[in-house]
Amino acid sequence: MPGTAKKRTFSPTRSSRPRRGLTLVEILITVAILGILAAAIIPQFGATAPDQVRGAAQIVASDIDYARSLAISNNSTYLVTFDKSRNGYVLTHSGTNTSLDDLPDNPFRKPSDDSKSLIVLLSDFPHVGSGAKIAAIVTDEPSPQEVTSIELGALGQTTRTQPTLIWLSSRAGAEDIYLPIEVNPVTGLTTIGEITTVAPNISSALPST
Structure with a gap:
């Protein structure tokens, strides 16, 4: 009818450009990096021994969480092997699917390191590793046993039945x-x-897995 305003309907426009989301591996790497960077809040100068040992604990815990996330997302097992003499540890794939042996790219991996391992030395974090040390890795039970590694399974679980304690120390x-x-x-x-x-407390000095 003349003089009658027509109602106009609007429909949301859609961009023709595809939107790319983050992959699960990228998210895992981001989480790991954020956890490690959490230790960087320690002041560059004058960090106390408690600050250093707490910062080192954040780094270790973040890398174990990273190994757990890889195990769950890839339905496989990953191993964190500790080396007290070097004050560090190595993350590797320990499952049967060899296609997973190459770990995802990681900005903390040195160019000289093998792609099948992520080597972490606390000395690489000077404001942490200069004072914090890996003192012991033991099972949490009435008679603790010293161990050298932690293996994470496809459900996020460890491959031992008792809790594992990683002890850090500082002076x-x-x-x-x-x-x-x-x-x-x-x-x-x-x-x-x-x-x-x-x-x-360590009942046995004989290392086991």
Whole structure:
């Protein structure tokens, strides 16, 4: 009818440009990097021994969480092997699917390192590794046993039935301080404990996996 305004309908426009999301591996790497960078909040100068050991704990816990995430996303197993003499550890794929042996690209991997391993040395983080040390890796049970590695399975669990404790240490004045990181055997999740002056109890010095 003349003089009658027509209603105009609007429909949302869609961009013809495809939107690319992050892949799961990219998300995992981002989470790992953020966890490691959390330790960088420690001041460059004047960091105390408790600050250093807590920063080192954040790095270790983040890398274990990263290994757990890889195990779940790839339905396989990944191994974190500790080397106290070098004050560090190595992450590798330990499952049967050899196509997963090459780890995802990681900005913290040195050009000289093999693509099948991620080597982490606390000395690479000077504001942390100069004071924090890996003191012991033991099972959490009445008679703790020293171990050398933690393996994460496809459900996020560890391949041992008891919790694993990673003890870090530092020197605060005239005494040593210790900080435990507990790895839950069912979930594989890490929990950073409280600083103590009591050294970890180790029933056997013989390493096992």
